[in-house]
Amino acid sequence: MSEDVSAEVTGKEASGAGTRAEPEPRGREADPxxxxxxxxxxxxxxxxxxxxxxxxxxxxxxxxxxxxxxxxxHSVHTWDGTTLDAGASWMRGQENNPxxxxxxxxxxxTAVFNRSTETAYDPKGRRLLFDRHTRNMEDVNLLHEHMYWATVGASPEESMEDGIKHALYDVNLVRSRARDAAEIVHRIAEADHGADAEEVAFSAVASVHEFSGDDVVFxxxxxxxxxxxxxxxxxxxxxxxxxxxxxxxxxxxxxxxxxxxxxxxxxxxxxxxxxxxxxxxxxxxxxxxxxxxxxxxxxxxxGRLEKLFLRFDDVFWGDAEVLVHLGTEEGAWFHWFAGQNVLGEPILVSRNGGNAARFLAGMDDGDVVAHAMASLRGMFKKAPDPIDHYLTHWMDDPFARGGxxxxxxxxxxxxxxxxxxxxxxxxxxxxxxxxxxxxxxxxxxxxxxxxxxxxxxxxx
Known part of the structure; x- marks a missing residue:
């Protein structure tokens, strides 16, 4: 496992809440x-x-x-004391966040994922040069900016897909740059909304108010x-x-x-x-x-969003804490988050939303893991089999029925x-x-x- 601990960690050193006495009963009787x-x-x-x-x-x-x-x-305590957040896991922006x-x-x-170590791979599993991935993300930011301003006056019947197409035309991206930027924007939309761009209202691009500061996990x-x-x-x-x-x-x-x-x-x-x-x-x-x-x-x-956690004996993906894989089947396994620094274990986590989640829902758990490993081996040919896995099923949970x-x-x-x-x-x-x-x-x-x-x- 990599010894380069790049994640920023804050808060108590122990288990966060520490040892507490049995809490006093609250709210059992009404005050006058x-x-x-x-x-x-x-x-x-x-x-x-x-x-x-x-x-x-x-x-x-x-x-x-x-x-x-x-x-x-839902925090699942497993794998020799490792805690997996099967449901919500991120605090979006620390500053002024309630x-x-x-x-x-x-x-x-809390811990901050070090996104400066984000590494991207093309559809053939070749690692993109740093400058190429940086350019792709600049194109993505440009598309998002055009989409944001274009929501002014957008009708309720316009979809995010319509907005993406308009933005691509406005910024005049072509060939591989247009392809890569469009794919990344689509995958981000699926993860953020748990749905395909065709299903999401275009107005939703400008409706969410975010806080500044780092995104952190627990x-x-x-x-x-x-x-x-x-x-x-x-x-x-x-x-x-x-x-x-x-x-x-x-x-x-x-x-x-x-x-x-x-x-x-x-x-x-x-x-x-x-x-x-x-x-x-x-x-x-x-x-x-x-x-x-x-x-x-x-x-x-x-929205539909499911997670897969894969546990390995050792880290084989290097120091990167975020892996991006372009051109995967049905958009599945686009993002991998590496847990070696945050969780202290060689764990990879992937989220699939919208179409990708529906595609995987037709498989049993073993087939989902096999499909994930086939995708990983497109980037890392000698990737070993995982020693364990945990797969969520929020759509099948009768008390959630979705993400x-x-x-x-x-x-x-x-x-x-x-x-x-x-x-x-x-x-x-x-x-x-x-x-x-x-x-x-x-x-x-x-x-x-x-x-x-x-x-x-x-x-x-």
Whole structure:
């Protein structure tokens, strides 16, 4: 394994959170003037809301279908103590990010991928010269800039594919430069949105507001953050919500538990179900949800993104922490992230979104690993077989049914606004799909949960 540790590591040296005593119970009784809120879902949005409500004296009951908290944040502890973030894993920009304060409060260790070591390979597996890859990325940045400004006045029916074609024409890229830049832009779109450029609204290019600073990951897992928010709360695991009802007297939630069905009542309910679960109609609402909210659920896109982790005996890819492979079959295995510096183990991670994820979904796990290794051996002919692997299946998870939301062609900010709007003062909605400026991000989920907590607290 390479001894050149180039990743910048910050935070506590040990396991981040350290050893803590059993937390004091929180949110078990309502303070005078406060009420009782049932929170559906123990992901980032639900726990951020529950944490804030409990701190302000609200009684809170959190219902979680799984046997763990975190939702689409899922840190898997495996491989002799290595932690793999199977779901969300990146904090996008440290500076002024609302997640940063939580990270500091938890004491979670973070690490920056050293992108200066990014290495690219052409479709035949030949390593691109540094100048060639630098030029490609300059072309990509130029395309993104033209796409950003072209979104002004774009119609809801225009796709990102339309925007890419216009930008290629505007900047007059030709031949190999146009081919490489277009491919990279497409692969970035698939990873960012979990969908193909033809599916994503062109307006989405300018809709996401990013924070400055480094993008960081969590060597001991992002679940530290949700574990911290859940401390002392009444979180009821393996409680699968079947229906949500409300009237002028209050709200009720019917759940399937290991001991059978039961109905819980409260003053109000906060729903933080993923968009894919809402689209699947797994939870009944009585009365029926308003028409604009139902339309928003239908119009917004549900992104598909899966990860493959491969563990090897040794590092065979050199010092690079990011590998780019152009011209792969169906766009699969375009990006590889190397974990030798961040995780301390010879691990490669690849994310596949949109078409690439659909292509791989038709294979069993063994075939997916074999396909990945065939692609890797296109760059490294003598690459050994992995000694282990971990493959995600978020689309098959009944409590996720996808990776994250995206703005589909025909949808817009008004749909996210409608999705996040409360139904009277009884049923509230949070989650990354309800946030306009920070969709498909952990900090977007965090902000949405806190938004609804403040809305609920303003009622009492």
């Amino acid at each position: 003037g406060r009420g009782h809120t049932i929170v559906v879902g123990a992901g980032m949005a639900g726990l951020a809301a529950a944490d804030r409500l409990a701190e302000q004296g609200e009684r809170v009951t959190v219902l979680e279908a799984r046997s763990r908290t975190g939702g689409r944040i 997640l940063s304060r939580l990270v500091d409060e938890v004491g979670a260790r 060597p001991e897992g992002m679940s530290q953050l949700t574990d911290y928010l859940a401390r002392g709360l009444d979180v009821r695991m393996e409680h699968v919500v079947l229906s949500v009802s409300h009237d002028d007297r209050g709200a009720s939630v019917r759940v399937e538990t290991p001991d059978g069905e039961e109905t819980l009542t409260a003053d109000r309910v906060l729903v933080t179900l993923p968009l894919g679960v809402l689209q699947a109609g797994q939870v009944d609402f009585t009365p029926e949800l308003p028409a604009d909210k139902r339309d928003a659920v239908r119009r917004l896109g549900n 994250f939301s995206f703005t589909a062609v025909g949808a817009g900010d008004e749909d996210r606004r409608a999705l996040g709007a409360p139904v009277g003062d009884r049923v509230f909605f949070a989650g990354e799909a309800t946030d306009i400026e920070h969709t498909a991000t952990v900090h977007g989920a965090l902000l949405s949960g806190r938004r609804e907590a403040e809305r609920i607290l303003s009622l009492d």
